[in-house]
Amino acid sequence: MIELSVKKRLLSAEGSLELMLETTIEEGEFIAFFGQSGAGKTTILRMIAGLETPDSGHIIVNGTPWFDSQKRINLPPAKRPIGFVFQDYALFPNMSVKENLRFALQKGDNPAIVEELIEVIGLRELADRLPAQLSGGQQQRVAMARALVRRPRLLLLDEPLSALDHAMRHKLQDELAKIHQRFGLTTILVSHDPSEIFRLCGRLYHLEQGCIKKAGTPSEIFVKEKISSSFKFVGEVLAIEQCEMIYLLTVAIGTQVVKVMATEREREGLTIGSPIQIVSKAFHPIISPITHDDREQ
Amino acid sequence: MNRLKGHITAIQSSGELSLVDIAYNQIHLTAFMLGKPDEHPEVTVGQDIWVLFKESEVAIAKDFSGSISLRNRLEGYIEKIVVGDLLAEVTLKVGDDTIVSIISRRACDAMKLKVGDHVTALIKANEMTLMEYH
Structure with missing residues (x-):
């Protein structure tokens, strides 16, 4: 279970914005943060990952405080067991697929996970290629595999598929759903694509100006208000x-x-x-x- | 977009389909609506409502007789006609409102439409969109 209660003042093109969030995400959930760019979606992921520090509040994951402004706790990113996938794949261009995955291992990790991921995510034939020899969809699959090397319990996805074409997006959405299941993850997706959220997520938060405007299942949020007749x-x-x-x-x-x-x-x-x-x-x-x-x- | 202010007089529903009756001046308009009525709180009997319909969905009849399935009939006078090569834009005065119809130039010519003609504008009930009245 993730308890999030954070505040952070953000500077954006339209001026400053107070990001305020208070919610609980259950273990095993696949949830989304949805909203326009500048609403604060990415900042939330970055705060969970430890890449940005909230002004105040706490982030508690399965009882362990990752951040607590009162107790002055702030775990560095490397100490937070998460996988993070970005829109740009951020692979090392001079390393093969397999080397990119191995590079993510840390001391004491069992290297067998690399082989398992290559198998599960279907990278066998690509394992020795360099990123430049892969299509966008293939590179993103490698980035997804790399995010799982450290066996995280929590997977953070920041618009991971928005640079891909429609057919590839569909395919990787299925892949993400499978990964979420197989590895028993709690997954948080940032997306502005209702159809993607529909396919993947059980619940979503609609963010506006840094605050949760609505929360509910995709059909509660999208169908009733937006589509109907x-x-x-x-x-x-x-x-x-x-x-x-x-x-x-x-x-x-x-x-x-x-x-x-x-x-x-x-x-x-x-x-x-x-x-x-x-x-x-x-x-x-x-x-x-x-x-x-x-x-x- | 043509826009008329009406008043909802009745709603008849069958599952996910509703037929909404609207009084507009002395004229009776109908609009089909998908979805259950409780999904559309702005559409309830007694409410004022905007009825919207696109210019290109308005047919025009002159010297009209016989019966026709189109439920929405607005009688008025032609106030203005603008013709292009393929299209004709016919502006009608209906009571105090103005509505516009875009039809083919051929139809306009064949019917010999001219300013001052008394005509009937016809719109299918499923072309009528209802919008909350503020």
């Missing part, structure tokens, strides 16, 4: 073209770029880069199944 997307205007008396907006929504028809009145006040909300009733969609092969492409 309509599609609601938040996107960014990339281009505006006029076509007779209507306009075509090119909009980036997540990783997709779509063209949307807008009338003069809807276009008013929009410029390139404007954030917009697009709502559509759920009556229109034409639905057809896709085969596994389609998804792989």
